[in-house]
Amino acid sequence: MSEFGFTLLAADGAARRGRIATAHGTVETPAFMPVGTAGTVKGMLPGAVAETGAEILLGNTYHLMLRPGAERVERLGGLHRMMGWNRPILTDSGGFQVMSLTGLRKLTEDAVIFRSHIDGSEHVLSPERSIEIQRMLDADITMALDECTPHPATREQTAASLALSMRWAARSKSAFTRRPGYGLFGIVQGGVYLDLRSQSVADLTEIGFDGYAIGGLAVGEGQETMFAVLDHTAPLLPADRPRYLMGVGTPADLVGAAMRGIDMFDCVMPTRSGRTGQAFTRRGKLNIRNARHQDDPRPLDADCRCPACRQFGRAYLHHLHRAEEMLGPILLTWHNLTYYQDLMAGLRAAIEDGRLAEFAVAFAAEQGLGDIERL
Amino acid sequence: MSEFGFTLLAADGAARRGRIATAHGTVETPAFMPVGTAGTVKGMLPGAVAETGAEILLGNTYHLMLRPGAERVERLGGLHRMMGWNRPILTDSGGFQVMSLTGLRKLTEDAVIFRSHIDGSEHVLSPERSIEIQRMLDADITMALDECTPHPATREQTAASLALSMRWAARSKSAFTRRPGYGLFGIVQGGVYLDLRSQSVADLTEIGFDGYAIGGLAVGEGQETMFAVLDHTAPLLPADRPRYLMGVGTPADLVGAAMRGIDMFDCVMPTRSGRTGQAFTRRGKLNIRNARHQDDPRPLDADCRCPACRQFGRAYLHHLHRAEEMLGPILLTWHNLTYYQDLMAGLRAAIEDGRLAEFAVAFAAEQGLGDIERL
Numbered sequence: 001m002s003e004f005g006f007t008l009l010a011a012d013g014a015a016r017r018g019r020i021a022t023a024h025g026t027v028e029t030p031a032f033m034p035v036g037t038a039g040t041v042k043g044m045l046p047g048a049v050a051e052t053g054a055e056i057l058l059g060n061t062y063h064l065m066l067r068p069g070a071e072r073v074e075r076l077g078g079l080h081r082m083m084g085w086n087r088p089i090l091t092d093s094g095g096f097q098v099m100s101l102t103g104l105r106k107l108t109e110d111a112v113i114f115r116s117h118i119d120g121s122e123h124v125l126s127p128e129r130s131i132e133i134q135r136m137l138d139a140d141i142t143m144a145l146d147e148c149t150p151h152p153a154t155r156e157q158t159a160a161s162l163a164l165s166m167r168w169a170a171r172s173k174s175a176f177t178r179r180p181g182y183g184l185f186g187i188v189q190g191g192v193y194l195d196l197r198s199q200s201v202a203d204l205t206e207i208g209f210d211g212y213a214i215g216g217l218a219v220g221e222g223q224e225t226m227f228a229v230l231d232h233t234a235p236l237l238p239a240d241r242p243r244y245l246m247g248v249g250t251p252a253d254l255v256g257a258a259m260r261g262i263d264m265f266d267c268v269m270p271t272r273s274g275r276t277g278q279a280f281t282r283r284g285k286l287n288i289r290n291a292r293h294q295d296d297p298r299p300l301d302a303d304c305r306c307p308a309c310r311q312f313g314r315a316y317l318h319h320l321h322r323a324e325e326m327l328g329p330i331l332l333t334w335h336n337l338t339y340y341q342d343l344m345a346g347l348r349a350a351i352e353d354g355r356l357a358e359f360a361v362a363f364a365a366e367q368g369l370g371d372i373e374r375l
Numbered sequence: 376m377s378e379f380g381f382t383l384l385a386a387d388g389a390a391r392r393g394r395i396a397t398a399h400g401t402v403e404t405p406a407f408m409p410v411g412t413a414g415t416v417k418g419m420l421p422g423a424v425a426e427t428g429a430e431i432l433l434g435n436t437y438h439l440m441l442r443p444g445a446e447r448v449e450r451l452g453g454l455h456r457m458m459g460w461n462r463p464i465l466t467d468s469g470g471f472q473v474m475s476l477t478g479l480r481k482l483t484e485d486a487v488i489f490r491s492h493i494d495g496s497e498h499v500l501s502p503e504r505s506i507e508i509q510r511m512l513d514a515d516i517t518m519a520l521d522e523c524t525p526h527p528a529t530r531e532q533t534a535a536s537l538a539l540s541m542r543w544a545a546r547s548k549s550a551f552t553r554r555p556g557y558g559l560f561g562i563v564q565g566g567v568y569l570d571l572r573s574q575s576v577a578d579l580t581e582i583g584f585d586g587y588a589i590g591g592l593a594v595g596e597g598q599e600t601m602f603a604v605l606d607h608t609a610p611l612l613p614a615d616r617p618r619y620l621m622g623v624g625t626p627a628d629l630v631g632a633a634m635r636g637i638d639m640f641d642c643v644m645p646t647r648s649g650r651t652g653q654a655f656t657r658r659g660k661l662n663i664r665n666a667r668h669q670d671d672p673r674p675l676d677a678d679c680r681c682p683a684c685r686q687f688g689r690a691y692l693h694h695l696h697r698a699e700e701m702l703g704p705i706l707l708t709w710h711n712l713t714y715y716q717d718l719m720a721g722l723r724a725a726i727e728d729g730r731l732a733e734f735a736v737a738f739a740a741e742q743g744l745g746d747i748e749r750l
Contacts, residue, residue, distance in 0.1 A: 043701040068694040084686040311459040319443040326418040
């Protein structure tokens with residue numbers, strides 16, 4: 001089994017074209033990771049997810065630890081085997097979901113204590129337990145447990161939260177058992193305070209991780225602020241390690257962040273939006289439930305290779321969503337994931353060819369984004 | 376375009392191995408038609424339905440006339456084109472669903488007047504309108520509109536209902552415009568009264584149809600009574616036309632009915648059961664939601680070729696159904712449809728080879744059916 005690692009293949013400005021090697025294969029970057037919350041990308045067979053071009057999935061520690069349970073997943077041979085996905089998997093630490101359980105959780109220096117949203121049972125998630133769970137899931141990439149600082153937060157609140165996250169990062173590193181092909185990522189916090197972001201990078205690189213995530217963004221601060229944080233933070237990170245922007249985002253977010261040197265992304269947007277009838281296309285977003293589609297025989301996106309666009313028209317997709325037929329969410333999820341993966345493939349090719357600036361201009365034009373300076 | 380027709384290829388006792396030619400291709404019989412209620416087999420892409428071995432689908436006139444509307448389907452090029460299924464389609468007349476709307480409908484000599492379950496709007500379904508809708512849907516096989524006699528019903532009630540159905544059958548025939556490759560089926564009614572069944576067959580053959588359905592069974596009369604009605608009725612039907620047993624049934628129903636000379640079946644059982652976690656297997660039925668499956672890595676059915684059985688274990692399928700993940704219903708639907716189609720393929724091969732009796736014995740044994748005499 002090969003060592004876990006990152007190879008930088010090409011650069012265009014701050015943007016990077018790379019390759020991550022893991023126990024379950026390689027990932028071309030910039031990469032978008034579909035979210036497979038509870039051991040499944042909702043509505044998609046693993047083979048269909050691979051067909052979209054995805055090379056790595058994200059699994060949610062919080063959901064999987066509660067159901068079917070980390071020990072059970074381990075007995076079943078790990079998450080890859082259980083869900084029939086033989087390529088790389090990154091798991092989050094569980095922290096983000098647990099911290100979102102307002103009223104159901106208690107945070108201490110040692111751990112976060114919370115009640116399951118499924119059956120109300122009490123659970124304790126510490127850095128050590130999070131790492132143990134992710135090992136049982138057999139994640140190729142394990143995330144350190146951190147506190148997700150709420151937004152907005154004062155500088156003092158953010159600094160205190162960051163300090164706890166950095167202590168937990170060190171504990172996560174100690175708890176992580178190195179195995180060939182498996183990597184551990186630390187998470188840069190610090191909110192919108194650039195000096196705290198610098199402090200966080202210094203703390204994490206001192207501990208030493210196989211990759212670095214940027215957390216606490218896309219939580220309401222706005223794209224401009226997010227890009228400002230990336231402009232400041234990304235250059236501070238080690239060039240020989242992958243950089244992962246957590247929970248982001250819109251197609252424009254991905255293009256802008258890749259231009260700032262981000263290598264990895266995850267977001268529920270393509271899957272969740274697909275289930276509610278929102279489609280991302282080469283002409284911008286549309287809602288297929290809108291009555292204007294009810295007699296339209298044209299495909300969602302004439303340039304798309306997915307089954308929703310190759311086999312069906314908008315009128316039919318509209319009908320499926322109005323009739324609440326399962327095939328509606330299935331097809332729009334498939335389409336949105338294909339759109340996202342094709343966007344990433346376009347970014348990778350543009351970086352390789354040194355034409356990322358032109359790519360971004362064309363992208364902004366087709367999306368009807370007036371102010372391409374923002375990307 | 377070839378003529379609509381039925382070719383009898385082989386027989387084994389009363390059982391028939393045949394082929395139906397339609398405008399959209401041929402159907403090997405005995406055949407099972409998955410139900411695509413509202414223009415989709417729930418949770419399945421058309422290509423996946425074809426992979427299971429299905430050659431013909433059933434569409435529901437009632438659902439399609441209300442949403443997306445027959446005129447709209449016609450504008451979109453017909454049901455095949457709209458839903459991406461280029462093989463034969465049979466549509467029901469709408470009568471069964473409309474008659475099931477207790478309290479919302481009124482039956483007259485001319486038509487049935489009912490209110491939509493979707494928006495409460497009033498609609499009129501006459502034999503002429505049903506035939507017109509099915510033409511707009513572009514059904515390869517159109518069903519005459521009849522009254523579905525409730526069960527239980529007295530002989531008098533059944534006779535009166537039958538008489539109306541036979542008058543409607545004649546009106547359906549008059550309203551049907553003959554086109555090459557398109558056929559019209561009449562429906563034998565008469566409940567559990569064998570002399571009324573004989574009368575119905577005489578009336579329908581006098582009118583003349585391209586195929587004959589047997590309706591009003593599997594409504595609570597029990598398998599033994601159903602088989603008795605088939606034993607009486609099937610031999611009365613013209614040998615050169617396909618025979619369709621409507622809304623049936625369990626795997627054992629299909630085997631027993633095929634042995635009695637039935638060529639076509641439809642039922643929501645494999646799809647609806649799949650969505651609620653019921654799986655049909657070569658060892659009988661199981662409910663994947665049952666806790667005994669939660670740690671079981673074995674496939675649902677080791678001899679099945681479907682993705683649910685080839686790629687996943689019972690523990691994972693259990694998890695998907697418990698977590699109410701869409702992939703759970705998708706996979707069990709896929710499995711059940713594959714099981715049903717493989718059963719039909721087995722029946723066809725057994726009839727061809729003149730070993731249907733042995734096939735039925737083996738089927739009853741693997742299903743744990745003690746009393747194979749009943750089949």
